[in-house]
Structure formats: structure tokens, C-alpha cells
Amino acid sequence: MAPRPVPRNKTSAAVVDYILEQIFEGRFRSGDRIDLGEVCEDLDVSRLPVREAIVMLERDGIVTSTYHRGVFVEPFDAKSIIDDFEIIGLLSGVAVRRLAEEQDREVITRLEGLVDELRAGPPNDRDRVVELVRTILTTEHRAGGSRRLRAELRAFTGYLPLVFRISSNRSHADTVDAHARVVRAIAAGDGEKAARYRVDDFRDAGRRVVEELERRGVLSDEA
Template structure:
């Protein structure tokens, strides 16, 4: 497969992931419901190949299950499973920032400081929603092992929806969260950075559950 073909397929499969995540977060697809692959392809104007690839990505992330000769079904999407996602993300990310605090690589710290400064000057919540995942990716690349980075990548499609749903979090609060973790990394306080990250993800999970419950999704 040519590089250009590979890129197009990746973009198309990502569109499938984004579409189905929206359907789930908006309550149009619910726990246990069968995913109509033909309908997804027709809605997005895509062939079967990228639709299948997108579903494989979602199965890897625990969002759907592909059952042989039966179809594709939405995995449990309830308050407990959503909170589990946030707890696991927080714990894994906490390991990465703790290691980063122990190493305190000057180049990585400088990059994180640049990103946090960019976060402070961001003019919209959409831009903030782009910068925060980049901060997390930078921390995870620098502080995570191959296995840890692979596990954290499983949540890559989940994080953008956190920012779309977390209506109760202000711009200042988002910035403050990232500043606190960065300050602990710079201070070399790995345990503190890990605790802060875990706590931030737990609170984020509670806010998302509250919002989804109010919408009637959960």
C-alpha cells in the first residue's frame, strides 16, 4: 500500500471512530446496541475497509465488541464503566509524570513550559482541547515505557470527547490543572505529580458522568 493510500485510509478510519463516539456520547447508540456497518458507511460516504478499520480501533479501546457472525455491538457505557476509563487513564498517566519528574529532562520541561504558555494564551475552548492532549502526549512520550505509551494511546479517541462534554470546567481551571502538574514535575516531586494527575482525571470523570446523566445518555 502506498504512503498516500495509507494516510487516506487512516483519516477515513479516524472519521469512523469520531462519528461513532459522537453517536455514543449523544445517546443515539447505547450499551448493547448493534452497530449498522452499512449505515455508517453510507452516512460517511466510505467503503467497507475504513469502516472495518475504525471498528477494530474502537474494539481495541473497549468501546465496541466484534462478534463473529453476529455483528458489532456497543460495550457497556454506563457511569461505572466511564469512571473506570478515567481512573485507568489517571493511574497510567500518573506513572508517566512520576517518571518524568524523576528524570527532569531539560528539553522536555522546556517543551512543556512552552505548551502551557500556549495554553494560557489560547483564545477558544476548542484550541485548549487541542493543546491539552499535546501536553499529555509529550509527558507520556517522555515518561512512559513502550508498554505504558501503548496503553495510554488506547484512550486517544476518548479524550477529545472529554472536552466537548465537560461544560462545567472553566478555561482558568483547565490551565491551573496543567500548571500544578508541571510545577510538581519541575520540583522533582514524582509522587505528588502522580497524585495530582490521578485526582484530576477522577474529578473530570465525575463531571462527565454528571453531564451525560443530565443529558439522559447515562
């Protein structure tokens, strides 16, 4: 598949999405050197957003930048992906637990509406599903998270939606149910149950993503 051009008004976040997509599709493999000049040319962007994207990816352990040698893809293995999902599930669990304890009815009503919208949406409209899931998570994290927690969760905002988008082995019904039960627990004021559901959901999603990437032959043999 040919690289997808990125409009000029996109920022470094779009470059991050592009590089991650190359990794998830198997075009950038573990240990490969990323030619930043080619990335600029493929996306028709300047060096600045590309350099910013590399800083973000290095922070998340996706690439390593070495002076005078270049940028290289870190080992991309099942254990790393499972850890990513485990970590964000635990962090997100803290936010939904606090949200359940605080019982902000305005936020809860908004979340219930978003879940209804997710349930009613076309199951095959993957981009819309990802957009709604991102909005649900962002709403929960902003309302239930502290400054520190929100900062930690933002590190995953570019990574996870793209991973969910490329993973095709999770049904629309499963996605709806996963978010609906968290929101029901929040509305009922059961923070422990909301947190447990969120962790379980992300663990399951991580396993599904690993299965999909193994099917594609993308993952490194290194553990």
C-alpha cells in the same frame, strides 16, 4: 444533529471519533446494533477504515462484534467511565513521575510553554483547548513513558479528547490549573506530587463527564 461528514483522507481514527460521538450524544444507545453500512454511507468512507475502527472500539470495551449478528454498543454506564479515567490517570501518573525524576530540561521547558499557551488561549475555543491538552499529555507520555506504557496510553488517545470536548461543565481556568500544577511538580522534581495531581485531575474530570452524560440521559442504568 445531522452526522458530520468525514473527509476522505481521514483514517479509522476519524470513524472511531464519529461512533463515539454518536454514543455520547445518545444516538447510539447501550445494546443498539450499529449498521456499518450506514456508517460508511454517512461518512463517505470504505468498509476498511470502519472495520479497523470497530476493532479499536472493541479492544477498548466500547462495542462487541459477534459473527453473523453484527456490532453492538456495550453497556455505557457511569462505573465504566469512571474506571476509564481512573486507569488513564494512574498510567499517566507513572509517566509524569518518571519525567520529574529524569529532569529533562528541554521537555520541561516545552511543557511550560504549552501551559502558557493554554492559559493565554481563548477560553471559548474548545477545539484549540482540546488540541493543546492532547499535546501536553502526548509530550509527557512520550518523554516519561516506556514502550509498554506508551502503548497502553495510546489506547485512550481517541477516546478522551472527544469526551473532554463534549463535557461543558469544566471551566478553562480549571483546565489550565490542572495541567499547570502537574508541570510545576515535574519542574520541581517532585514525582510523587506530579503523579498525585494527575490522578486527582482525571478522577475529577471523570466525575464531571458522568454528570454531563447523566444530564443528557445517555448513560445506561446497568452498573
